[in-house]
Amino acid sequence: MKKIAIISPGKVTSINLAMQLEKIFGEYAEIESYCLEDDLEFDMANTLVVLSSPQTIDKRVQSLIDKGMNYVLACRVINHRYISELLSLPKATEVLLINDRAESTYQAITQLQALGVNYIKYYPYYPGIAAYPGLDIGVTVGEPHLVPYEVKKVIDIGTRQIDITTVADIAKRLGLMDALGDGLSSQYIHEIIGLLNRINDSAKDMKIISSRLETVANCLTKAIIYIDKDGNIITGNQEIYNILECSWEDVIGKNIKDILPELDESDHHDKIDVIMIKGKELFVTSKVVKGSGSEDGIIYTFEKSEDIEKNEHELRRRTTKSTRSNFYTFDDIIYESSSMGRLMEKVKGFADTDSTILIQGESGTGKELIAQAIHCASKRGGGPFVPVNFASMPMSLLESELFGYEEGSFTGAKKGGRRGLFEEAHGGTIFLDEIGDASLEFQCKLLRVIQERQVRRVGGLKEIPIDVRLIAATNRNLAEEIKKGNFRADLYYRLNVLPVRTLSLRERKTDILVLSNYFLKRYSAGKYNSIYEVLENDAVQVLIDYDWPGNIRQLENAIEYIISTAKNGKKIDKTKLPEYITDDLPRPGESVLKEVLGNNMIWILDKMKNSDGIGRRYLANLAKEEGLPLTEGQIRSLLNSAELLGLVEVSTGRKGTMLTEKGNSILSSIGVNG
Structure with missing residues (x-):
């Protein structure tokens, strides 16, 4: 029986190579394995010697060669059957390539790259190397006992195998080509095709994933830059190129200090900052990437300040619970008098601005109705309208209601805290009704909010920006209240930017009949259209002559009373009007x-x-x-x-x-x- 001896510098390598030759030639030859530490005791005359590498030829082997030893110097390649785990590593992963000698280490790196596994960054390691990087992943070529202790993950791709050309040479030397030739080539081709398919499939998957990630990144409104641990830019998305006003060729591979000197990349911690880039204020978040299989470094995300405000506004708008969906408009304000016509023209002009409005007037003159109409006609008409009545709200609750509160800020505080009415009104209008009833202490806090356009929740530390229009109203004479020390002059001047004085009903006598007919039709469900259908002429005149101290609200109540007492076919005279009107009828003289x-x-x-x-x-x-x-x-x-x-x-x-x-x-x- 024919004999094959495999000689290798190391025992492990010689055993592994002998196992490979056994699979191929075991049926036709006896296989023995030796390392340089062994005694080379074999029948040189009847044995074909396979040397695993040029480094195997020491003095003893050279002496045997000189004596006419029949030998083959093997060419060895990476065992492609064991590289599937390598194919799953992310692009640009850094690994140690570990082998027993410098020459075999560099040869393994070259062969892996030739096989198409060239997207991994290899660093050589072998016994006696002067310096090497401390990495988490080690790839060894059948030498796991040589892996440095600090490596966390070991991928063993096995001993490099004897390649097909050497196997064919051995078969030829032994006269086995006829028996093994076709089988050797088909087996080799099958294995190579299988490897290529795995590499191709992996490459396709990586390309698809990479393409998808690139699409996602480019669709983000946030700009993104990824740098390695040395500060070199690995990648970015289209938005960052737009901000920097350049293309990816101008950025990729450059150091972040040269591209964005505004960034402090020396601090390798997650953090948030605000910087200016090309005149734009950007909100920057940095996320340190480490030990996740990807290349260590930092991912920066940049967001424009206006985009943050826009998103915050939209979030507040969508989560705001409006108490009602329809508001009064200028079309709902009923009048015929010229004085009201002039007032409405003035107020409609105010609606086109975003300035603060102070509405003063007697109770019942429609101050909130005018405020709603201004809101609807303004550019904020699609936003919330939030009314606050200072007369009806306890002062002890006013601050938490208007400014909100944080969780645990006081006994009974809602879990998670609560937004205040100023935050609810973000993007819209807040209506401060009966502002003259606010305490001096609260007036001071309100003044700060109006000046800074920020609120701080009760128990909170953060200032929350608000975008609201203020409309205030009162039935008090604030100028007189200032003299009495009941109202702050500085708050008054902050509120009284666009002053509006509502008209009492006695100042618009010609509107009494118009309003009476409107309320009559509403409360009679359309049964009556004219006040003359239910009142005697003298009773109508009494309504016109009456001063209406409660104004439109009092007139509405009076018409509701009249409808309740009216009988079919019989008109009401002036003595049957409400007592507060009849008690005020003229006495004799x-x-x-x-x-x-x-x-x-x-x-x-x-x-x-x-x-x-x-x-x-x-x-x-x-x-x-x-x-x-x-x-x-x-x-x-x-x-x-x-x-x-x-x-x-x-x-x-x-x-x-x-x-x-x-x-x-x-x-x-x-x-x-x-």
């Missing part, structure tokens, strides 16, 4: 006194009620606002007549004219209560 004084004189006396002094010019301006045809000269003449009658006292200087006790008494007697 009142009509005569009214005729003597005249409407203009009564109007002037009425304006002087509860006043410490009022001037002619101020009265003339009031008359103009209310649409009364009174000039300053006519007012002077009326005041002179009132002084002669003892109804007013005219003072020189800035004090103006005041109502006397007699004037007050006359007003009371004709139904104008002082």
Whole structure:
């Protein structure tokens, strides 16, 4: 029987190579394995010697060669059957390639790259190497006992095998080509095709995954850069190239310090920062990548400040629970009077701006209705409208309701905390009704929010930016409240950017019938369309003459009362009107006194009620606002007549004219209560 001896520098290698030859030639030859430490005891005359590498030829082997030993110097290649685990490693993974000698180590690296496993970064390691990087993954060529202790993961791809050309040479030397030739070539081709298929499939999968990841990254609105541990840029997405105004060729492979000196890449910790790049403010998040199979480094994500604000606005908008979905518009405000027409023109102009509005006026004059109409007509009409009534909300709860609170900030605080009404109104309008009832302490906190456009929740440390329009309203005279020390002057001037004074019903007498018909139709469910269908003419006149201290709200209540008492076919006279109206009907002699004084004189006396002094010019301006045809000269003449009658006292200087006790008494007697 033919004999084959395999000689290798190491025992493990010689045994593994003998096993390979046994599979191929075992049926036809006897296989023996030797290493250089063994005694080379074989029949040289009848044995074909296979030397595993040139390093096997020491003095003893060279002596045998000189004596005519029949030998083959083997060519060896990577055992491709064991590289599947290598194929699963991510691109650019860094590994130690471990073997017993420098020459075989570098040869293994070259052969792996030739096989197509060239997307891995190999670092050589062998006994006696001067320096090597400390890496987590080690790839050894059948020498696991040589792996450094610090390596965490070992991939053993087995001893390099004798290649097909050497096997064919051995078969030829032994005269076995006829028996083994076809089988050798087909087996080799089959194995190579299998390897190529695995490599190809792996490459395809990696290309598909890479393409998908690239698509995902380029669809993000955030910009991304990935650098290695030395600061060199590995990759990025299209958004970062857009921000830097360059192409990927200008960035990939460059050091981050040269491309983005604004970044502090020396601090290898996860962190958040804000930087300026080409005049744009960017919110930067850094994430350290380490020990995950990918290349160690840092991933930076960049987001534009305006995008963050936009997303935050959209999030707040979608999560805001609006108490109602429909609001009053300017079309819902009913009037015919010219004074209301002028007011509406003014207010519609205010709706086009984003400035703060202060609405002052008596109760029941529709302050919130006007606020809603302004909101709907503004650019914030699609956002929330959040009303806050200071008169109805306890001051102890006001701060937590308006500004929100953090979890555990006080007993009974909701788990997870709660957003305040200012946050609920983000992107829309907040309506601060009855602002004159706010305490001085809370006015100070409100002033800070208005100035800084930020809120801090109760128990919280973070300032939360808000984008809201403020509309405030009150039935109090805030200028007088400032004098009394009940309202802060600085808050008043912050609120009173665009002032609006609502008109009382007695200042728009021509609207009484229009509004009465509107409420009549609503409360009768369309049964009646005109107030004259249910009231006698004298009762209608009483409604027109009545002062309506509760304004439109009181008129609405009166019409509801009238509908409740109306009977089919029978009209109501003035005595059947609500008591608060009939109690105010003129007593005997009142009509005569009214005729003597005249409407203009009564109007002037009425304006002087509860006043410490009022001037002619101020009265003339009031008359103009209310649409009364009174000039300053006519007012002077009326005041002179009132002084002669003892109804007013005219003072020189800035004090103006005041109502006397007699004037007050006359007003009371004709139904104008002082």
